[in-house]
Amino acid sequence: MKRSAGLLSYLSRLFSYGAVCFLAYGLIRYSRQTAESAWQGLTLCARTLVPVLFPFFAASSLAVSTGLAGLAGRWLERPMQALFRLPGACASAFALGLAGGYPVGAGAALSLYRQKLCGKEEAQRLLAFCNNCGPAFLLGAAGTAAFGSAAVGGLLYGCHVLASLLTGLLFRFSGRRSSETLPVRRVEEPEKPFGAALAESVRSAASSVINVCAFVVFFTVFIRLLTLTGLLPALAGLLVRLGLEPSLAAPLAGGFFEMSGGVMALAGPANPARLAAAAFLLAWGGLSVHCQTLSLLADSDLSAGPYLAGKLTQGLLAAGLTYAAAGLTPFAQVAGLAGAPILTVSRRIPPVGQAALAGLAVFSLVLWRARRRQVKKRCQRPRKPV
Numbered sequence: 001m002k003r004s005a006g007l008l009s010y011l012s013r014l015f016s017y018g019a020v021c022f023l024a025y026g027l028i029r030y031s032r033q034t035a036e037s038a039w040q041g042l043t044l045c046a047r048t049l050v051p052v053l054f055p056f057f058a059a060s061s062l063a064v065s066t067g068l069a070g071l072a073g074r075w076l077e078r079p080m081q082a083l084f085r086l087p088g089a090c091a092s093a094f095a096l097g098l099a100g101g102y103p104v105g106a107g108a109a110l111s112l113y114r115q116k117l118c119g120k121e122e123a124q125r126l127l128a129f130c131n132n133c134g135p136a137f138l139l140g141a142a143g144t145a146a147f148g149s150a151a152v153g154g155l156l157y158g159c160h161v162l163a164s165l166l167t168g169l170l171f172r173f174s175g176r177r178s179s180e181t182l183p184v185r186r187v188e189e190p191e192k193p194f195g196a197a198l199a200e201s202v203r204s205a206a207s208s209v210i211n212v213c214a215f216v217v218f219f220t221v222f223i224r225l226l227t228l229t230g231l232l233p234a235l236a237g238l239l240v241r242l243g244l245e246p247s248l249a250a251p252l253a254g255g256f257f258e259m260s261g262g263v264m265a266l267a268g269p270a271n272p273a274r275l276a277a278a279a280f281l282l283a284w285g286g287l288s289v290h291c292q293t294l295s296l297l298a299d300s301d302l303s304a305g306p307y308l309a310g311k312l313t314q315g316l317l318a319a320g321l322t323y324a325a326a327g328l329t330p331f332a333q334v335a336g337l338a339g340a341p342i343l344t345v346s347r348r349i350p351p352v353g354q355a356a357l358a359g360l361a362v363f364s365l366v367l368w369r370a371r372r373r374q375v376k377k378r379c380q381r382p383r384k385p386v
Contacts, residue, residue: 101134
């Protein structure tokens with residue numbers, strides 16, 4: 001055990017040294033190109049990220065500080081507890097994550113944990129499905145700009161939300177069973193006055209946005225270096241050899257590191273394969289989004305394992321759901337998908353769609369049986385004498 005741990009530590013240091021040397025070489029060798037990429041990243045931050053993310057960051061922190069999250073928890077305690085085994089206050093993080101986009105949901109979950117509205121295990125379970133892509137990017141950039149159809153954007157957003165809910169249902173079985181029945185959580189400290197809460201929320205939102213923009217600029221430069229040195233094309237070639245279509249390999253390879261660039265690289269005539277690839281990238285988020293999220297969690301004792309596992313699970317679910325839904329005849333006719341393998345009653349569902357539907361059926365059966373056992377145990381509990 002000690003030998004394997006030492007080997008992993010050695011490989012980790014070796015990878016770190018190699019990454020630093022690669023960055024140093026690339027910044028010196030391609031100084032002009034990297035400067036242009038950094039400027040493009042700053043332009044993206046100024047035009048899109050700061051106007052969209054800053055208000056949502058401030059709103060999420062203000063909702064927790066003023067006690068609005070606790071108020072929502074009293075109304076949503078039972079649905080959140082029954083579906084996700086979480087306190088009702090966690091519903092605010094899920095809603096803000098869907099409305100504000102990356103990484104607003106993670107910031108809201110961290111605020112709930114720091115305000116003691118949820119425990120450590122519950123916060124990690126919440127992080128697995130509350131950090132999502134916002135409707136502005138899904139409907140505007142992915143739907144209209146990339147694929148030229150508002151209906152496509154609606155499909156991507158719907159499958160994205162459904163995959164997030166399914167991931168939350170799946171992760172409800174993780175963790176200790178001792179927290180199956182959760183009490184209503186309330187803030188232990190007195191609620192702050194609105195003026196003090198607003199000032200603190202604005203300062204916190206400004207710090208979070210600076211972190212986000214810094215990672216976006218860094219990964220914009222990093223991906224440009226990977227392209228210039230031939231590493232990113234080599235990764236795309238490996239995906240092609242594994243059986244992926246060449247038109248999807250390069251966008252997926254780039255989107256693994258930075259989501260927005262990978263989705264825009266898929267722009268063109270929409271078909272189920274392209275939409276499924278875009279759905280995976282939108283739900284996965286990319287290493288850039290993960291670094292932004294982990295930077296928010298750096299000062300806490302929360303583990304990143306459940307979060308990364310949740311994002312990968314959501315990405316696979318979103319891809320399968322999108323592929324199956326995009327092949328349905330009514331949607332394909334409305335959206336005008338090009339070259340789509342249209343599904344009718346007389347035609348077979350594609351293999352990916354079959355796998356997705358089979359997985360959803362098995363998952364629903366497991367969830368139903370687990371819920372049935374839970375109800376049976378509650379019925380068998382001896383009632384307290386009145």
